[in-house]
Amino acid sequence: xxxxxxxxxxxxxxxxxxxxxxxxxxxxxxxxxxxxxxxxxxxxxxxxxxxxxxxxxxxxxxxxxxxxxxxxxxxxxxxxxxxxxxxxxxxxxxxxxxxxxxxxxxxxxxxxxxxxxxxxxxxxxxxxxxxxxxxxxxxxxxxxxxxxxxxxxxxxxxxxxxxxxxxxxxxxxxxxxxxxxxxxxxxxxxxxxxxxxxxxxxxxxxxxxxxxxxxxxxxxxxxxx
Amino acid sequence: xxxxxxxxxxxxxxxxxxxxxxxxxxxxxxxxxxxxxxxxxxxxxxxxxxxxxxxxxxxxxxxxxxxxxxxxxxxxxxxxxxxxxxxxxxxxxxxxxxxxxxxxxxxxxxxxxxxxxxxxxxxxxxxxxxxxxxxxxxxxxxxxxxxxxxxxxxxxxxxxxxxxxxxxxxxxxxxxxxxxxxxxxxxxxxxxxxxxxxxxxxxxxxxxxxxxxxxxxxxxxxxxx
DNA sequence: CTTTGCTGTCACATAGCCATCACAAAAATA
DNA sequence: TATTTTTGTGATGGCTATGTGACAGCAAAG
Numbered sequence: 001x002x003x004x005x006x007x008x009x010x011x012x013x014x015x016x017x018x019x020x021x022x023x024x025x026x027x028x029x030x031x032x033x034x035x036x037x038x039x040x041x042x043x044x045x046x047x048x049x050x051x052x053x054x055x056x057x058x059x060x061x062x063x064x065x066x067x068x069x070x071x072x073x074x075x076x077x078x079x080x081x082x083x084x085x086x087x088x089x090x091x092x093x094x095x096x097x098x099x100x101x102x103x104x105x106x107x108x109x110x111x112x113x114x115x116x117x118x119x120x121x122x123x124x125x126x127x128x129x130x131x132x133x134x135x136x137x138x139x140x141x142x143x144x145x146x147x148x149x150x151x152x153x154x155x156x157x158x159x160x161x162x163x164x165x166x167x168x169x170x171x172x173x174x175x176x177x178x179x180x181x182x183x184x185x186x187x188x189x190x191x192x193x194x195x196x197x198x199x200x201x202x203x204x205x206x207x208x209x210x211x212x213x214x215x216x217x218x219x220x221x222x223x224x225x
Numbered sequence: 226x227x228x229x230x231x232x233x234x235x236x237x238x239x240x241x242x243x244x245x246x247x248x249x250x251x252x253x254x255x256x257x258x259x260x261x262x263x264x265x266x267x268x269x270x271x272x273x274x275x276x277x278x279x280x281x282x283x284x285x286x287x288x289x290x291x292x293x294x295x296x297x298x299x300x301x302x303x304x305x306x307x308x309x310x311x312x313x314x315x316x317x318x319x320x321x322x323x324x325x326x327x328x329x330x331x332x333x334x335x336x337x338x339x340x341x342x343x344x345x346x347x348x349x350x351x352x353x354x355x356x357x358x359x360x361x362x363x364x365x366x367x368x369x370x371x372x373x374x375x376x377x378x379x380x381x382x383x384x385x386x387x388x389x390x391x392x393x394x395x396x397x398x399x400x401x402x403x404x405x406x407x408x409x410x411x412x413x414x415x416x417x418x419x420x421x422x423x424x425x426x427x428x429x430x431x432x433x434x435x436x437x438x439x440x441x442x443x444x445x446x447x448x449x450x
Numbered sequence: 451c452t453t454t455g456c457t458g459t460c461a462c463a464t465a466g467c468c469a470t471c472a473c474a475a476a477a478a479t480a
Numbered sequence: 481t482a483t484t485t486t487t488g489t490g491a492t493g494g495c496t497a498t499g500t501g502a503c504a505g506c507a508a509a510g
Contacts, residue, residue, distance in 0.1 A: 144398035
C-alpha cells in the first residue's frame with residue numbers, strides 16, 4: 001500500500017517539484033493551495049504525512065497545523081523561509097516533526113520525508129537492525145527473523161544459520177565444502193546429503209523466493225538477489 | 226531523573242560547546258573522543274540520546290552508529306560537515322533520527338535534541354513515567370509495575386529485571402549468555418536451567434501475553450510486541 | 451524467632467530438530 | 481538412448497535444548 005502525502009503550498013512550482021520527487025520515490029501525492037483547502041481535504045481523507053508551507057494566504061502554516069491536529073494525528077514537515085528561527089521554535093513547540101528551510105534541495109526533503117514516515121511506522125523498527133531486503137523477502141539479522149511478503153516465516157536454527165551465511169555472502173559461488181565448514185563447523189564430517197536436505201528445508205521456508213537459492217551443479221550454491 | 230546524552234566528537238572544543246548548552250538545558254552529558262570509546266561506554270551505560278560526529282579517527286560515525294545499534298536501541302543525531310549529502314543519505318538509511326550540519330548553531334542543535342528526545346516521550350513516556358505498552362500489557366519502568374489487561378501483576382524482583390531488560394531490547398534476538406550477564410551480572414556462573422526457570426515464571430506472570438516471549442532455539446529469547 | 455516469599459538447583463518430561471538413509475529426479479556424459 | 485553422476489525429497493529415530501514441578505537455602509519482614 002502506497003504512503004500518502006499531502007503537499008500544501010501556494011506556489012504551483014514548489015508543489016510540482018515535490019510531487020515529481022515524491023512520486024519517483026513511490027509516494028502518492030495530493031496537493032492543496034492553501035490552509036483552508038488542506039483542512040477541507042483532511043476532513044475527508046487520511047495521509048501519512050503533510051508537507052506544509054509556513055507562509056500562505058488565507059490560513060498560515062502554523063494555524064493550519066493546529067487546526068488539522070485537532071481532528072487528525074498526522075506528522076508534519078514545515079517549509080519555512082530562511083532566517084525564521086523564531087518560526088522554527090514555534091513550529092517545534094506545536095509538535096511538528098521536522099522543518100526544511102527554503103530554498104531546499106529536493107533530495108534533502110525526501111530524506112526527511114523518509115525519516116518522518118519511517119519513524120511513525122509501527123513495526124518500522126528498521127533503525128539499528130541489520131537488515132537485508134530483496135523484493136518481498138526481508139531478513140533481519142539483529143532480530144533473527146525472516147519475513148516473506150509481509151508474513152513471518154518460522155525457521156529452524158540451522159535454517160537461520162545457513163540463510164544468514166548465504167545472504168551475508170550473496171552473489172558469491174559457495175562451495176559445498178565451504179558451506180559445511182562455515183555453517184556446521186570445521187570438524188563436521190557427515191553425510192553428503194545433509195547440506196542438500198537443509199537447502200531443501202530452507203527453500204520451502206522461503207516460498208516463492210526459493211528462486212534466490214541457485215544450485216551450482218558440481219560446485220555448491222549461490223544466494224542470488 | 227535527568228536525561229542523559231553521550232557526545233562523541235574528536236574535537237574537544239565542539240564537545241565543550243555542546244556540553245555547555247546541553248547542561249544549561251538540564252541534560253547530563255558524557256563525552257567520548259572517538260567511536261571506539263563511545264562503543265565501550267555504551268556497553269556499560271545507557272543514554273537517552275547520542276550525538277555523533279561523522280568524521281572521526283578509529284571508527285567513523287556511521288560504523289559507530291551501526292555497532293551501537295546492534296546492542297542498544299538509542300536515538301542518534303549526527304554531526305556532518307557541509308556538502309556531505311551522500312553521507313546524510315547513508316546516515317538516514319541507517320535509521321538515525323536527525324542530523325545537523327557543521328558549523329551548527331548551538332540553539333538549533335538543542336532544538337533538535339529536544340525534538341528527538343521529546344519524540345520518544347509521547348511514544349514511551351507518560352506523565353514522567355517511562356512506559357511501554359502493547360495490547361493489554363503495560364510495563365511501567367518508572368513505577369516498576371506491570372499491568373495485564375488492566376489488572377496489576379505482582380512480579381518478583383528478578384522477574385522485573387528480566388522483563389525490563391527484554392522489553393528495552395525488544396525485537397532483538399537476545400542470546401542466553403547476554404541475558405545472563407546483563408540481568409544476573411557479568412560474574413554469574415550458574416546453572417543452565419536458571420534462565421529457563423525465570424522465563425517460565427515470567428511467562429506465567431504475563432498470562433496471555435506470554436506469547437510475546439519467543440524462544441529462539443539454540444540462541445536465546447526475544448521479546449516481540 | 452517465625453513466617454513468608456524469592457532464588458537457584460536438580461531431575462525428569464517433552465518437543466522439535468537434524469543427520470541419515472533410500473530412492474527419485476535431473477543433469478552430464480558416453 | 482543408455483549410463484553415470486549429482487542433486488532433490490520424504491520419512492524417521494535418536495538426540496539435544498527447553499519446559500516444568502519440586503525443593504531447600506536464604507533473606508527480609510514481622
